Each structure stands twice: as structure tokens, then as C-alpha cells.
Amino acid sequence: MSSKQEIAAFIAREFPQTRVQVLEAGGMAATVAHEVGPDELRPGGTVSGPVMMATADVALYVAILGEIGIVPLTVTTSLNFNFMRKPSADRRIVGICKLMKVGRTLAVGEVALYSEGLPEMVAHAVGTYAIPPGARS
Amino acid sequence: MSSKQEIAAFIAREFPQTRVQVLEAGGMAATVAHEVGPDELRPGGTVSGPVMMATADVALYVAILGEIGIVPLTVTTSLNFNFMRKPSADRRIVGICKLMKVGRTLAVGEVALYSEGLPEMVAHAVGTYAIPPGARS
Amino acid sequence: MSSKQEIAAFIAREFPQTRVQVLEAGGMAATVAHEVGPDELRPGGTVSGPVMMATADVALYVAILGEIGIVPLTVTTSLNFNFMRKPSADRRIVGICKLMKVGRTLAVGEVALYSEGLPEMVAHAVGTYAIPPGARS
Amino acid sequence: MSSKQEIAAFIAREFPQTRVQVLEAGGMAATVAHEVGPDELRPGGTVSGPVMMATADVALYVAILGEIGIVPLTVTTSLNFNFMRKPSADRRIVGICKLMKVGRTLAVGEVALYSEGLPEMVAHAVGTYAIPPGARS
Numbered sequence: 001m002s003s004k005q006e007i008a009a010f011i012a013r014e015f016p017q018t019r020v021q022v023l024e025a026g027g028m029a030a031t032v033a034h035e036v037g038p039d040e041l042r043p044g045g046t047v048s049g050p051v052m053m054a055t056a057d058v059a060l061y062v063a064i065l066g067e068i069g070i071v072p073l074t075v076t077t078s079l080n081f082n083f084m085r086k087p088s089a090d091r092r093i094v095g096i097c098k099l100m101k102v103g104r105t106l107a108v109g110e111v112a113l114y115s116e117g118l119p120e121m122v123a124h125a126v127g128t129y130a131i132p133p134g135a136r137s
Numbered sequence: 138m139s140s141k142q143e144i145a146a147f148i149a150r151e152f153p154q155t156r157v158q159v160l161e162a163g164g165m166a167a168t169v170a171h172e173v174g175p176d177e178l179r180p181g182g183t184v185s186g187p188v189m190m191a192t193a194d195v196a197l198y199v200a201i202l203g204e205i206g207i208v209p210l211t212v213t214t215s216l217n218f219n220f221m222r223k224p225s226a227d228r229r230i231v232g233i234c235k236l237m238k239v240g241r242t243l244a245v246g247e248v249a250l251y252s253e254g255l256p257e258m259v260a261h262a263v264g265t266y267a268i269p270p271g272a273r274s
Numbered sequence: 275m276s277s278k279q280e281i282a283a284f285i286a287r288e289f290p291q292t293r294v295q296v297l298e299a300g301g302m303a304a305t306v307a308h309e310v311g312p313d314e315l316r317p318g319g320t321v322s323g324p325v326m327m328a329t330a331d332v333a334l335y336v337a338i339l340g341e342i343g344i345v346p347l348t349v350t351t352s353l354n355f356n357f358m359r360k361p362s363a364d365r366r367i368v369g370i371c372k373l374m375k376v377g378r379t380l381a382v383g384e385v386a387l388y389s390e391g392l393p394e395m396v397a398h399a400v401g402t403y404a405i406p407p408g409a410r411s
Numbered sequence: 412m413s414s415k416q417e418i419a420a421f422i423a424r425e426f427p428q429t430r431v432q433v434l435e436a437g438g439m440a441a442t443v444a445h446e447v448g449p450d451e452l453r454p455g456g457t458v459s460g461p462v463m464m465a466t467a468d469v470a471l472y473v474a475i476l477g478e479i480g481i482v483p484l485t486v487t488t489s490l491n492f493n494f495m496r497k498p499s500a501d502r503r504i505v506g507i508c509k510l511m512k513v514g515r516t517l518a519v520g521e522v523a524l525y526s527e528g529l530p531e532m533v534a535h536a537v538g539t540y541a542i543p544p545g546a547r548s
Binding site: 014015017038039042043044049050053054057072073075076077078079080081082083 | 180191194215
Binding site: 217222237265 | 521
């Protein structure tokens with residue numbers, strides 16, 4: 001297992017251009033937030049789909065690293081998204097991940113996405129990551 | 138229906154920061170390409186997942202606009218991705234979309250994603266867009 | 275809105291061959307159970323995938339009817355499944371649905387599937403239903 | 412690799428209650444057909460969703476066994492469905508699977524579902540199967 005600090009340092013070092021911040025990690029869960037500025041908006045004054053997708057992907061990755069330790073080659077194998085409501089243009093996107101399974105070779109989790117501080121879910125994701133053989137000690 | 142030129146101009150005007158280029162549109166299909174540079178890479182020398190997701194999302198949007206005309210408020214409702222192979226770090230990501238249904242309120246299509254010039258599919262997406270009521274003339 | 279009794283009677287009348295029972299409905303949620311006997315098993319002494327898929331599909335349908343009333347032509351537009359653990363061969367499959375959105379034309383929900391009485395989720399589903407225009411009073 | 416005859420015999424022996432018939436297998440592809448009778452219909456005179464889901468699941472399984480041989484413990488890990496048109500009540504459901512990847516531990520494929528003899532796709536599926544370690548010779 002890795003601490004939130006170790007994972008945040010790993011993400012900052014390996015993905016220097018990321019606009020996602022690790023807020024919490026551990027206990028089969030994680031919370032992350034994606035900055036929202038001009039680059040993240042699309043016409044109509046809303047956050048673009050890929051921003052929400054990136055947030056969900058990182059939330060899953062962080063939650064899994066919290067369980068198995070820093071295993072960089074853990075990779076996404078599938079992701080499913082449902083987009084439900086228009087996010088606010090002036091709030092960060094927050095992703096709250098809960099893992100449903102961390103097996104020997106596959107981990108599965110879901111992510112609820114919100115405009116920070118607002119109660120209604122804007123999108124929902126479910127994803128699967130492949131864990132490299134032998135990575136879990 | 139919109140021509141490829143009209144759609145490319147619309148995308149360039151409304152999404153000025155996009156790194157996706159419209160190559161073909163029409164006939165229930167579209168082909169787009171996403172530039173790949175330092176910002177699109179992740180550790181291990183591969184293209185990041187969100188780049189592939191953005192490519193698929195735009196490919197679907199372009200293919201649908203090719204059928205229904207420029208309807209900006211056509212929005213993604215669901216997207217499903219399977220990531221199959223590591224993309225090349227020095228080639229554009231090309232997305233080839235084929236629409237399976239364009240109904241009155243929903244359009245469904247699939248996207249095959251490749252590293253440009255290489256034969257093996259790196260990822261596959263299926264997505265649904267909601268068409269605003271009354272948008273189809 | 276429909277009561278649990280109304281929905282259970284509707285399901286029994288319209289789907290006479292179903293092996294799914296409505297346990298709860300209302301409050302943006304539903305719980306259903308699928309009988310498991312020889313017809314539901316597959317080699318290896320486990321419940322077949324289609325049994326779990328049918329359970330999830332009915333759980334979503336029941337939860338939506340609980341919100342919008344008996345609208346038979348509400349139909350599934352997309353379903354995503356992740357299968358995580360081998361279900362027990364001698365317990366019913368229970369599906370617990372929580373709706374995330376009930377809009378004018380689309381409803382979205384997730385379903386957690388369990389072997390009855392056991393704590394670990396065996397599968398997870400997310401689905402979208404289309405609500406016919408004008409159905410919501 | 413297994414021949415179509417070997418796979419059909421395996422399916423008939425291990426899934427005696429199945430209503431799915433193997434029509435073709437091999438070359439990273441498979442075609443199967445599901446009988447449609449009173450048990451497969453739902454109100455409105457159409458084929459039930461779970462029938463289409465079962466057809467897609469078997470089509471993927473048969474296509475994979477055609478590549479890796481008879482490995483019964485190959486199991487579905489994820490399935491995504493989009494339902495597009497109402498199937499005919501008096502025609503078999505045909506599923507045509509094309510595999511996109513058969514790796515060491517995961518296989519991915521898509522399935523187009525039709526009412527037999529009609530040109531328009533009624534539903535589309537994408538699925539992932541886990542191949543047990545050591546199963547591929």
C-alpha cells in the first residue's frame with residue numbers, strides 16, 4: 001500500500017502536465033480534483049467530456065495504487081462513462097472513486113463525478129485496470 | 138447534412154484549443170486525427186488514455202454532424218472504451234467512426250483507434266449522443 | 275409514481291415466464307431477486323452471465339417505473355456489465371438498483387449484484403433507459 | 412485452435428439448455444443464432460434484452476474458443492451493450508462476432524446482432540473475456 005503523499009508525489013513527477021490533484025487515497029477509495037479553466041471549457045459554458053474522462057481515469061489509478069503500491073505499468077483496459085448533467089464552468093471537477101474488486105490481475109472500480117461543492121452527480125464511470133503479473137507482493 | 142469543410146470550420150472555431158483534425162466526414166462515417174507531442178504522452182513512452190478518449194469523442198461528434206448538420210448542442214450521453222495495445226509515441230492517433238444508428242433523439246456509433254499508419258487497432262470505443270428535440274430538419 | 279405492489283403485478287402479468295421477483299421499489303431505487311435452479315447454472319457450478327444480466331435489466335426497469343409510473347414502452351438503450359466474482363450456485367441473485375438520473379427522456383442507474391446473503395458484489399451494471407416522449411406526467 | 416464442430420459439441424454438452432446454435436467459428440470470428448419462441452418474447456411483440464445479451468456472450472465465447480481451443484474457464488469480465496432497433500418477433504437473433512484482440516490473458520471482441528435475414532443491426536455489444544493463466548499453448 002502507498003500513502004496519499006507517495007501517490008501524489010508519483011503523479012506530480014510522472015505526469016508533470018496533469019491538472020489533476022490527489023485529495024485522498026486509501027481504504028479502497030480515492031478522491032481527486034481537476035482544475036477548470038479556459039482550456040477545459042467547451043461551447044455552451046460547460047466542462048469538456050475529456051476533462052471528466054481524465055478525472056475518472058486518474059481517480060481509479062490513484063485508488064488502485066493506494067491498494068497495490070506504486071506500480072506504474074498498471075494500465076486501463078476498459079472504461080465506461082455516462083454523462084448526466086452539465087457541469088458548472090467555474091468549479092473544479094471532483095472524482096470520487098470506490099474500488100469494487102482488487103484481484104491478482106484485474107481491479108474494478110466506479111467513479112462519481114461532481115462539480116465541486118454541488119450535490120448532483122454530473123457523470124459516472126466504471127473502469128477496469130490490468131495489474132502486471134507479479135506486481136502484488 | 139454538413140460537408141467536411143463546414144464541420145472542420147465549426148470545430149476549429151468552437152474548440153480553438155483542440156488538437157484534433159477532421160480528415161473525412163459523411164456517409165455515416167468520419168475520420169479524425171489527434172496530434173501527439175510531449176503533452177499527449179505518459180510514462181513508458183505511450184499516448185495517454187484521455188487523448189484516445191478525446192479522439193473517439195470528436196470522431197463520433199463529427200460523424201453525427203455530417204448526418205444531422207451543425208447542431209452544437211448534440212451531447213455525449215455514454216461512451217465505452219476498450220484499450221487493447223500500447224500506441225506508438227511518435228504517430229498521430231487516428232479515429233475511424235462508423236455510425237450504427239442516427240435516430241430522432243439518439244445516435245450510436247463505434248470508433249476504431251489506430252496509431253497512424255500501423256495496422257493494429259490500439260483501442261475501440263462505442264458511444265451514444267443525444268440529439269436535441271427538433272434539431273433534425 | 276407506482277407502488278411496489280403495482281409494479282410487481284405488472285411484471286407478473288406482462289412477463290409471465292420471468293424468474294425475477296420484485297422485493298422493493300421506490301425512492302429512486304429497487305431491489306429484485308432472480309431464482310437460481312438447474313436452468314440458471316453453467317459448467318463449474320456457477321450462475322450464468324445472462325441470469326445476472328436479466329436481473330440487472332429488471333432492477334433498472336422496476337426502479338424507473340417506481341419513479342415515472344407504469345410506462346411499458348420504457349426501453350433499455352445501453353447496459354454495461356463488469357463481472358467480478360463467481361456467484362454461488364445455490365443462492366438467488368439479488369440486484370440492488372440506485373437511479374442516478376431520471377430525466378425527461380433518459381434515466382440512468384447502477385445495479386449491484388450479489389449472491390443472496392453474501393457480502394461481496396459478484397457483478398455490477400450501469401444502464402440507460404429511454405422514456406417515451408410525453409410519458410412523464 | 413478448435414474447429415466449429417468441436418466447439419458446437421462442447422457447447423451442446425456443457426450448456427444443454429442453451430437455445431444458441433453455432434453457425435461458424437474461426438479466423439478471429441464467429442456466427443451464432445438464438446432461437447426465438449414464446450419464452451424469448453416480451454410485451455410489444457419483440458425479443459427480450461436478455462436473449463440478445465445471451466447471444467452476444469456466446470458469440471464472443473465461441474470466437475475465442477476458436478482461437479485458443481476449448482478452455483472452459485475462459486470467463487466474461489465485461490460486456491457493453493447498445494440496443495438500437497426493435498428485433499422482429501418471428502426471426503432468430505443472429506450474432507456476428509469479430510475479435511479485436513486475443514492476448515495472453517484478455518480477449519476483446521465486438522458482436523453485431525441482427526434479426527435473421529434483415530439488414531439493420533438491432534443491437535451491438537463489446538466484451539472482454541479473461542483467459543486463465545497457462546491456457547494458451
